[in-house]
Amino acid sequence: MAWFGATGVTTGWSTPAGVEYRPTSPVNRDAMAAFLYRFAGSPAFTPPATSPFLDVRTDNMYYREITWLRAQGISTGWTVAGGVEFRPLEPVNRDAMAAFLHRFAGSPPPPSGGSPFTDVAPGQLHGDAMRWLAAAGVSQGWEVEPGRFEYRPLQPVNRDAMATFLERLTRIP
Secondary structure, three states: OHHHHHOOOOOOEEEOOEEEOOOOOEOEHHHHHHHHHHHOOOOOOOOOOOOOOOOOOOOOOOHHHHHHHHHOOOOOOEEEOOEEEOOOOOEOEHHHHHHHHHHHOOOOOOOOOOOOEOOOOOOOOOHHHHHHHHHOOOOOOEEEEOOEEEOOOOOEOEHHHHHHHHHHHOOOO
């Protein structure tokens, strides 16, 4: 978490007592966009004049970051009647986070073989991304008994885990 703050990927919350990181709080989708944009070095990017998402206004605090994710193909959002939603204030589930990081890394091929996680089935949505995270050493999941690991794909990712995942992502050649 200290690395996360020192790199500027997160800015935390300013409070009268100082800056707070709130490690056990879930990461919302808008914050994930900001984290990945900053992690990429805050590249030059001109956001579109019209939002590609029905639920993200152009004056949104993270509009640049959210539309950068879309332009890079890192986030596709949800197709709904009338367009696409980003759902900026929803927590990012671990399966979606895996997809974001996998796409951010250029969508490398998943490892061959089955899943190291007992709760990630063959053909599951974002399953290849979750398997890639494990093979790349970014996420090891939870050891629920010796030699048996779970990924918990539908659980929101917390800020402390997000810091760890991005720091480990820096170690991939």
